[in-house]
Amino acid sequence: MNKAISVQHLTKKFGTFTAVDDISFDVAQGEIFGFLGANGAGKTTAMRMLCGLSNPTSGEAHVAGFDLYKEADKIRKNIGYMSQRFSLYEDLTVRENIRFYGGIYGLSGSEIKSKSDQLIQMLQLENQRNSLVASLPLGWKQKLAFSVALIHNPKIIFLDEPTGGVDPLTRREFWMMIYEAAHKGTTVFVTTHYMDEAEYCDRVSIMVDGRIEDLDTPAALKSKHQAKDIGSVFLQMARKATRQDD
Amino acid sequence: MKAVAVTDVSKSYGAGKNKVQALQGINLPVDKGELFGLIGPDGAGKTTLFRILTTLLIPETGTATVNALDVVTQYKQIRKIIGYMPGRFSLYQDLTVEENLSFFATLFNTTLDENYELVKDIYIQIEKFKTRRAGALSGGMKQKLALCCALIHRPSVLVLDEPTTGVDAVSRKEFWELLKRLQQQEITILVSTPYMDEAAMCDRVALIQGGKIMDIDTPGGITKKFANPLWAVRRGTSFELLSKLNEMAGIKSCYPFGQEYHIVFEDERAKSEVEKELKVLGFNDILFEPIQAGIEDCFMALMKSTSDTNEVHQ
Numbered sequence: 001m002n003k004a005i006s007v008q009h010l011t012k013k014f015g016t017f018t019a020v021d022d023i024s025f026d027v028a029q030g031e032i033f034g035f036l037g038a039n040g041a042g043k044t045t046a047m048r049m050l051c052g053l054s055n056p057t058s059g060e061a062h063v064a065g066f067d068l069y070k071e072a073d074k075i076r077k078n079i080g081y082m083s084q085r086f087s088l089y090e091d092l093t094v095r096e097n098i099r100f101y102g103g104i105y106g107l108s109g110s111e112i113k114s115k116s117d118q119l120i121q122m123l124q125l126e127n128q129r130n131s132l133v134a135s136l137p138l139g140w141k142q143k144l145a146f147s148v149a150l151i152h153n154p155k156i157i158f159l160d161e162p163t164g165g166v167d168p169l170t171r172r173e174f175w176m177m178i179y180e181a182a183h184k185g186t187t188v189f190v191t192t193h194y195m196d197e198a199e200y201c202d203r204v205s206i207m208v209d210g211r212i213e214d215l216d217t218p219a220a221l222k223s224k225h226q227a228k229d230i231g232s233v234f235l236q237m238a239r240k241a242t243r244q245d246d
Numbered sequence: 247m248k249a250v251a252v253t254d255v256s257k258s259y260g261a262g263k264n265k266v267q268a269l270q271g272i273n274l275p276v277d278k279g280e281l282f283g284l285i286g287p288d289g290a291g292k293t294t295l296f297r298i299l300t301t302l303l304i305p306e307t308g309t310a311t312v313n314a315l316d317v318v319t320q321y322k323q324i325r326k327i328i329g330y331m332p333g334r335f336s337l338y339q340d341l342t343v344e345e346n347l348s349f350f351a352t353l354f355n356t357t358l359d360e361n362y363e364l365v366k367d368i369y370i371q372i373e374k375f376k377t378r379r380a381g382a383l384s385g386g387m388k389q390k391l392a393l394c395c396a397l398i399h400r401p402s403v404l405v406l407d408e409p410t411t412g413v414d415a416v417s418r419k420e421f422w423e424l425l426k427r428l429q430q431q432e433i434t435i436l437v438s439t440p441y442m443d444e445a446a447m448c449d450r451v452a453l454i455q456g457g458k459i460m461d462i463d464t465p466g467g468i469t470k471k472f473a474n475p476l477w478a479v480r481r482g483t484s485f486e487l488l489s490k491l492n493e494m495a496g497i498k499s500c501y502p503f504g505q506e507y508h509i510v511f512e513d514e515r516a517k518s519e520v521e522k523e524l525k526v527l528g529f530n531d532i533l534f535e536p537i538q539a540g541i542e543d544c545f546m547a548l549m550k551s552t553s554d555t556n557e558v559h560q
Contacts, residue, residue, distance in 0.1 A: 038414040039385055084412075135264065138288040164412060165440045167287035167455065168546050172501055179485045193414055194441075196504035218505065229504055231415060238416045 002029040003062070004156050004187035005050065010059035012045050019045040021210035022059070027203075029155070032178060032188045034198045036230075037207030038238040043191050044160070046207070050189070051158055052076050064155040077105070080149035083160035087145035090134035094125055097133055098148060105152035119147045139170030146177055150186065157181065159190040163197065175200055195231030206234060209243040247314050249403050249434035250276035250299060255308035257294050268294040270457045272308070276436060276450075281429045283448035284438040285541070291457040292438040293333060296407050299436070300330045312403055326354070329401030329433075331392050333408040339381030343372055343391055346380050347398060354399035364431055365394045367424065386417055397428075404428070406437040410444065422447045442542040453545055460548040465541060472539035472547065474498065477517070479507040482532050490527065496520050501546060508543055509534065 005027035012020040020042045027033045037043045048054040050063055052072035061068040064078040088097045095116055102112035120129050123143055133141060142162055149157055159178070163171045175197065182188050182202075190201065198204050198218065205215040214221060214237065218230050227233045252274040258267045269291045276282045284292050297303040298310055301321035310317045312324045337346045351357050362369070372390050375383060380391060389409060396404060406425075410418045422444065429435055437448070445451045445465045452462045461468055479487070488507060491500040496516030500509045511517040517534065524532050539547075 038416055039412075161412070165288035167290075167549065168442060168501075168542050169549055170287075175502065176488075179488075183485065193412065193418075195415055196502075199504035200502065234415055235419070238414065 003027065004029045004031070004064060005033075005189065006062045007050070008060045010046070010049065010061050011057050012042075012049060012054065013057045018210055020049070020056075023207075023210075023212045025205060025212060025215055027156075027187060027189060029187055030182055030185045031203065032182045032190065032201045034201030034204035035189060035191045035207070036198055036204055036234060037191075038241060040243065041207040041238075041241070042210040043207055047158060047160060047189075047191070051079060051081055077152070078155050080152070080154040080157040081160075082142075082145045082149040082157070082162055084142075084162060084164040085160075088133045088141060088148065091132060093130050093132055094120065094136070094144065095129050097144070098151065101148045101151050107152065115151055119144075119151075123147060139166050139174075142166055143170070143174060143177065146174065150181060154186065156187040156189060159188065161191055161193060163192065163194060171197075195229065195234060198230040198234070204230060206237050208237055208241050213237050213240070247278070248275050248311070249278045249280065250274065250282075250310070250312055250436065251314075252295070252299070252310045253308050255295070255298060255305045255310055257291075257298065257303065257306050267457050269298075269305075272457075272459055274452055274459065274462065276434060278434055279429065279432055280449045281425060281435045281447070282437070283445055283451040284436065284454055285440075285442060285445050285451050285545070286438075286454035287440050290454045292454060293407055294457075295454075296330070296405050296436070296438065300328055300405055301325060326399070327402045329396035329399070329404040331396040331404075331406045331409060333411065335380075335388050335392060337380050337388075337392055337395060340379060342377050342379055343383070344376040346391060346395060350395040351398045356399050358398065361398060361400045364400055364428075365397050367427060368394050368397075385412070389413070389421075393424075397433075401433065403434045403436065406435065408438050408440065410439055410441060418444070442540075442545055445541040451541070453541075453548060455545075455549055455552065458552070460552060461544070468541060468544050469539050472544050474510045474547075476537050476539045476543060477509045477511070477534040478503075478537045479509065479532055479534060480505070482529065483507055487529055487532070490524075490529070491520075494520055494523065499546070499550070501543075503540075503542070508537070508539075510547075 003026050008024045010020060010023050023046060035043055049056050050061065052075040063075045066074040092100060098116045098119060099112055102115060120126060128136060146162065163174055178188055192198060203215065203217050204221060205212050221230065221233050225233045225236055227236065252272050255269055255272045257269040258265055260266055272295060286292055298305050298317060299312060301317050301324050304318055312328060315324050317324060341349060347358050368390050372387055375387060383391065410421055425435055448465065450464050453460045483506065488502060491497055496512050496519055498510040498512050500507055
């Protein structure tokens with residue numbers, strides 16, 4: 001397996017609290033990897049470490065081929081990140097956001113120009129190119145944010161609840177974009193609260209109390225837990241949580 | 247008497263180029279004791295409608311009443327009988343759990359003890375943190391505290407704005423079970439959500455999109471109205487198959503639903519032609535099984551038909 005992400009015994013403690021407890025897993029290049037877990041299970045902490053934004057307490061990890069401890073700066077250059085809460089600057093226009101992120105990731109002026117035109121055309125935002133991002137409907141914003149997160153052709157894209165609150169039609173268009181990115185070889189690491197979306201992933205891991213309780217293809221998880229869908233698998237596993245939600 | 251009655255309400259924000267029509271001619275009757283769901287994505291107008299009902303915004307046109315009290319002229323009386331939990335956590339972060347509760351109780355001239363039976367179920371879950379500042383609570387605990395505060399004066403109408411957004415599947419399920427129990431205390435509950443699957447937990451729902459209500463009915467009533475035969479592909483699904491189905495003639499719509507695809511054909515003949523074509527293309531054993539539409543199927547069909555009519559008008 002050509003590994004995009006490789007994690008061994010990764011642990012993060014905050015004082016006496018173990019947020020991420022000895023997790024190990026691999027993600028293959030081009031895979032759509034669903035990272036599920038209840039609120040407070042440790043997903044965000046794990047994701048922040050993999051993005052090079054937070055130092056692990058112990059354990060090893062390689063992301064896009066780079067060491068988490070020694071090469072965090074290279075990791076950040078080779079990944080894209082998008083979350084529901086923050087991705088684009090609301091008070092910049094569509095074009096300004098594209099230019100800003102292109103610049104941050106070191107694209108040249110001409111690259112930014114051609115990428116802008118290409119993105120705006122692909123997302124059919126020709127009439128909105130000079131509108132503030134704040135004025136776009138949420139679904140458009142999220143599609144634009146996803147495209148901008150891919151502007152530097154990262155090896156891996158991390159998506160943190162990218163479709164929360166998005167209407168059902170746009171939610172499906174968004175997943176078509178995810179499929180296309182994966183088809184072109186980008187690894188997709190995604191969290192979601194929509195259980196139907198978990199079924200779209202190649203493999204799914206389920207985190208409970210800081211540990212990865214299970215990890216497999218949706219089909220294998222369902223047959224192992226004798227469940228009709230991933231939602232039922234998730235409910236079964238997440239109910240085992242003993243960690244106090246405090 | 248309706249618990250809530252909304253008649254031809256419209257509301258817009260901004261002006262000129264930046265004008266946003268948040269609500270357009272909304273009509274909404276909610277019966278006493280009903281658990282009523284307002285279902286729609288972000289930006290559909292759910293919060294605006296709730297802010298009008300809770301007397302925090304004034305409608306531009308139309309009228310709205312809560313327990314027959316007018317939201318504009320009788321707002322003071324409405325505020326005494328309504329409980330409101332906004333989408334964003336709005337309690338005092340620097341007061342403790344206990345202090346927040348007693349503050350809101352005092353505002354309504356009551357005490358926690360007086361209505362303890364009503365909030366007991368929820369309160370016992372946060373009681374052990376009663377000396378903790380609200381700002382230091384986890385998301386789930388904040389939500390429970392906010393619900394307690396919204397109930398502390400035993401409101402006859404409870405308005406909950408997206409209480410389950412960003413909440414995991416387990417907690418969402420528990421929250422709805424909690425609402426079902428509250429409903430037995432003869433409280434009318436209006437709840438908004440972007441999760442289509444939660445519609446099934448409501449007595450009736452309104453589907454809202456782009457500031458307009460597309461349908462109001464029982465969940466079963468809505469799904470019965472789905473106009474076309476709906477078919478599912480359950481085995482052999484793949485990105486290649488989905489892309490192919492999306493570009494084939496004779497297919498009116500094809501949407502992924504978790505592990506399956508839901509398909510509407512132009513007509514019966516189109517179905518057999520698609521079946522033939524798939525075999526030629528090497529997609530073997532693709533089986534179309536007839537299924538019942540769910541709320542999400544209906545929502546998307548309604549969204550599509552509304553946007554098609556809009557295009558015709560333009």
